[in-house]
Amino acid sequence: MNNQPNETWVPACEIGDIEPDDVMRFDHGGRTFAIYRTADDKYYATDGLCTHEKVHLAKGFVMDHIIECPKHNGRFDFTTGKAQGAPACVNLATYPVRIEDRHVMLRVN
Amino acid sequence: MSAQVTEFDYSLLGKNAKLAEEKGLASAEWYASPISRKRLKELMQRRNGPAIRDTLIWFALLGLTGFLAYHFWGTWWCVPCFVAYGVLYGTASDSRWHECGHRTAFRSTWMNDVVYEIASFMVVRESTSWRWSHTRHHTDTIIVGRDPEIAVPRPPDLVGIALAFFILKSGPKELKRVARHCFGSLTPDEKLYVPESEWPRIFLIARIWALIYAGVIAWSIAIHSILPLMFVGLPSFYGAWLMVVFGLTQHAGLAENVLDHRLNSRTIYMNPVFRFLYWNMNYHVEHHMFPMVPNYNLPALHAELKADMPRPYRGLIETYREIIPALFRQKKDRTYFVRRELPPTAKTGAGDPGYAHARPAEPL
Numbered sequence: 001m002n003n004q005p006n007e008t009w010v011p012a013c014e015i016g017d018i019e020p021d022d023v024m025r026f027d028h029g030g031r032t033f034a035i036y037r038t039a040d041d042k043y044y045a046t047d048g049l050c051t052h053e054k055v056h057l058a059k060g061f062v063m064d065h066i067i068e069c070p071k072h073n074g075r076f077d078f079t080t081g082k083a084q085g086a087p088a089c090v091n092l093a094t095y096p097v098r099i100e101d102r103h104v105m106l107r108v109n
Numbered sequence: 110m111s112a113q114v115t116e117f118d119y120s121l122l123g124k125n126a127k128l129a130e131e132k133g134l135a136s137a138e139w140y141a142s143p144i145s146r147k148r149l150k151e152l153m154q155r156r157n158g159p160a161i162r163d164t165l166i167w168f169a170l171l172g173l174t175g176f177l178a179y180h181f182w183g184t185w186w187c188v189p190c191f192v193a194y195g196v197l198y199g200t201a202s203d204s205r206w207h208e209c210g211h212r213t214a215f216r217s218t219w220m221n222d223v224v225y226e227i228a229s230f231m232v233v234r235e236s237t238s239w240r241w242s243h244t245r246h247h248t249d250t251i252i253v254g255r256d257p258e259i260a261v262p263r264p265p266d267l268v269g270i271a272l273a274f275f276i277l278k279s280g281p282k283e284l285k286r287v288a289r290h291c292f293g294s295l296t297p298d299e300k301l302y303v304p305e306s307e308w309p310r311i312f313l314i315a316r317i318w319a320l321i322y323a324g325v326i327a328w329s330i331a332i333h334s335i336l337p338l339m340f341v342g343l344p345s346f347y348g349a350w351l352m353v354v355f356g357l358t359q360h361a362g363l364a365e366n367v368l369d370h371r372l373n374s375r376t377i378y379m380n381p382v383f384r385f386l387y388w389n390m391n392y393h394v395e396h397h398m399f400p401m402v403p404n405y406n407l408p409a410l411h412a413e414l415k416a417d418m419p420r421p422y423r424g425l426i427e428t429y430r431e432i433i434p435a436l437f438r439q440k441k442d443r444t445y446f447v448r449r450e451l452p453p454t455a456k457t458g459a460g461d462p463g464y465a466h467a468r469p470a471e472p473l
Contacts (some may be wrong), residue, residue, distance in 0.1 A: 022150065053248060054135060061153040061401045063216075070401055072244045073211045074220075084218070086237070087244045089306055 011103040012045070018104075023078075024065060025058030028108055033095065034058050035065065035104060036078045043097045044078050045106050051076075051083065051090035117443070118254065119262045121298050125254030129366070134252045138163045139397055140369040144410075148401065152406045152413070155216035160208075160403040163385065164224060165203070171197050175340060182336060191339060195348025196386070199276075202231035203352040204388035204404075210240055213403040214388070230318060232352070233276065233283045233345045235290060239312045241303045250397055251365050251373045257298065263443045267434040270357070274350040277401075282473040290315030351386065357394045358428045362435030363449045370397040372449050376411060377422035394418060416454040 012026040018037040019071055025048055026033045032048030034057040050069040059070040067078045074088030081092035096107040118125050118331070119160045129135045136295065164201045174197060178190035208214035209225035229236035249255035253262075261270065272278045286296070293312050321341070328337040335343075364372045372393045379387065389394060392407035397412060402410050411421070431447055438445045 019147075019150075022146075052244075061150070063155060067402060070246055070399075073213065073400060075212070086240055086304075086307060090306055 006109070007107055008109045009100075009105045011097070011100075012097075012106040015041075015043075015099060015104060017042075021062050023058050023062050025056060026106065028106075031108070033105065033106060033108075034067065034078070035097070036062060038062075038065065043099065043104050046076070046078050046092040046099045047094040049075055050088065051092055052087045054085065057092075065083050075094050086109050087089060091095055114207070117263065117303075119259055121254065121257055121301055123254055127254070129252050129254045129345075133367075134249070134366055134368065135255050136248055138249075138367050139450075140371070142371075142414045144399075144413055147327060148413060149402075152399075152410050153401045153403075154406075155213065155403055156405075157216045159403075160220070163388070163471075164205075166385075167197065167201055178339070179336070182419070189346075191347070194340075195344040196351050197345065197348070198231055198344035198357070199348025199349070200352040201227040202392050203356065203385045204386065205233050206234060206239075207243070207390060208404050210243055211400055213401065226375065229314075231345060232349075233280050234268075235283065235287055235311060235318075236314055237307050238286075238295075238299050239302050243309070249399065249402060249424050250286065250370060251360050251363070251367075253365050255304065258357070259356060259365075259471075261436065265438050267436065267440065270353075270436070274353045275346050276349045276353075277346070280346055280349075287315045287318050291319050299467075334410040354425065355383070355387050355390070355431060355451050358391070358422075358425065362432045362450065364446045370394050371419055371451060371455075373418075374427065376418065377428050378424055380424075383425075416452065417448040418455070419451055 055071040075084035081094040174194040181187040206228035209221040212221040273347040389404040
């Protein structure tokens, strides 16, 4: 797959590193991301920290397309980043993801 | 004298709030007992079934006891009926408020939110501001100057605790707060932990409550009888006593300013009736450590983590044998607290990541 000149794609993990309906933490360039795998094997990525109190979402709970923060149960739709209500009030940033040679590639810029 | 006031300062805007931040106790990393991700995922799974069943039973019992109380009104037989109705209204609503506030009771968000609003009214806790205060309680559990839900600040106010059994201190305070919210005003503390985007919701709910209370009071006046208020409004007060019996067991007398829920929370065993009323919140250490686990899975989580936990209490009597003397002692000695002993199997050894957090911190 061709990259646009100003796009930076990095391998986040291999497919299968994440269980279906689960999430994994990925750190890159001083930033932290959360990579999600849905029950139907689709992959998504968001910022790794909850917008409420900066807790790592990778320790949270994936339910359908929702990630629930492990500390205060704040919820986000990880396909869009949309916060689902208090205490999560600020949306999460999302990042494009693609599969390349069995790697989950994340566009970080 | 001012030094003493500072020492006992539990306010969220006081000196201890700043000290907690400086000492790294605010929004800190807390100890978590080891459990495999696979098992935790199993325990975090949400279902609607258990909570729908329990909610139907709860409302059916409220209806039955309420009907009997109405039927026997004017005779002494109405007293036990109102005692039962009051406990179902003023006590059971506390745990429903709590679990639905975490949105873990039901799988469906809207079901959690509907029951949360109803239970908030019954337990007299304005739903939005209390959601945020409880969020802070989970971030900074029993951290002085940070946690707005420390039930027994030191030195314990024993008269205040006695009044709490019928929420005679917190109830009127909360109703005053609701009145203030009706007029679009918040306290400085609320402004601190409730984001501005949520303020209109607070004002709206307060106005709905005010309408309900005004309606019931007007009805009582119109028929020259306290009966309508005995069903809506007053049970929050006369039915709260068991909620306080349950609630005080959570943290009273235990360590402040520690980053380990095993040292500042209690897990106690209860009979099935109490566990229904309290929705398994007796497994309180486990709940604080893993708040994503729904109440119906807490016994299984408890079994999973037992080797890493202090010995659970065998019941309310054993728990209060510890709490009552501890509170009397704290009246004289502010630094006293009950030290929970971790079992030899617990992860606390030197070099263990949990070790630094497992020792009680000094008072602020």
